[in-house]
């Protein structure tokens with residue numbers, strides 16, 4: 001009988017939350033670590049094979065020594081499967097529609113509407129409670145207590161119902177002494193609270209930034225303050241063997257979380273609170289236009305809860321809002337009251353071609369501006385953020401054209417302005433809002449009469465060489 005073949009050691013990507021070391025995560029931790037997963041050695045009949053295997057083993061050991069990486073046992077390797085939130089989260093959050101006016105009935109009504117309105121079918125699968133769910137005081141044992149008035153059935157019942165409806169459940173806490181609405185925060189109670197959230201059955205934690213009166217001088221620093229909860233979540237996952245809570249940091253962009261939050265969690269707010277009006281949206285797009293590089297799989301710039309359906313947004317503004325958030329790979333959390341939702345709002349929220357870019361399993365990166373338009377490139381301007389954007393997707397090059405003016409305008413660009421398009425080629429043009437194929441583009445593209453504060457979203461696919469005879473000719 002021939003000897004059983006042994007597979008070579010394989011390099012396996014490992015999430016920061018799954019690192020073998022018992023050390024806590026620190027800001028300098030990298031997102032990916034690699035671990036050599038040693039394969040079993042098998043019996044062999046020949047000395048030659050033994051020699052070969054021992055050579056492989058010593059090579060593996062030298063590699064380990066060289067790289068300083070650690071050998072994990074099977075328990076730790078199992079955690080590889082637990083890496084959470086590769087793609088931006090999609091779901092519902094209570095804050096924009098209800099602020100503190102929440103209770104279990106209101107939230108479960110929204111959850112049921114997400115199903116009946118077809119929103120679950122296009123990917124919205126988290127039901128997230130925001131601030132104001134707790135009693136004002138912890139229990140005598142120091143535990144957080146759910147408001148008896150707002151959640152009379154208790155949190156475990158709540159998450160059971162949410163799960164039975166086919167969703168995952170999210171909860172909110174704060175990295176300071178209090179939440180922004182003065183309910184108890186998790187500062188100095190991080191491990192206890194993470195366990196409480198897990199015991200209640202939650203899958204996702206939004207972690208806010210209020211009520212740390214000595215913010216800048218706490219021993220841990222701002223980054224360290226968010227690391228404590230990251231460690232609590234990591235340790236809890238390791239000891240319980242359960243999937244880690246998704247950790248959504250809400251630090252308002254004040255301490256440049258795009259530089260460090262990827263080491264701790266799966267999304268980070270980049271700006272102050274959103275509002276249901278165009279000025280707030282254009283300002284958020286402006287700020288995020290400078291940090292698009294920070295979003296990729298497992299870590300996303302969070303541009304805040306959607307305002308589609310709220311305030312005084314026009315239909316065009318709401319479409320632009322959804323286009324920018326989705327194509328810039330922000331989490332997509334619905335923030336409107338679905339009991340009174342309009343068909344237009346549903347049409348926007350369920351645009352599956354736009355959602356497909358946000359949830360692209362092959363390309364995790366955001367679109368980025370290739371030209372500002374109204375302003376010279378790199379101008380920081382909350383009213384006139386960039387107009388010309390492009391990025392990659394599994395189905396072609398994504399283009400977003402944003403009219404930041406309050407009147408209709410033509411938006412025109414040369415294909416070679418985008419790093420993902422070339423002269424000398426012909427591209428089919430798919431309009432992701434009209435859901436139509438609009439012929440082909442060669443060398444340049446113009447969108448005519450883009451409405452005030454409107455957006456155009458296109459998918460350009462290479463369909464071959466451009467026809468002969470176009471001037472100037474492309475080099476052969």
Ligand code: GAL
Pocket residue numbers: 095130131179180181208209210250272273
């Ligand atoms: C803010 C946060 C909002 C909401 C609110 C609750 O800090 O940015 O999204 O969570 O707190 O009080």
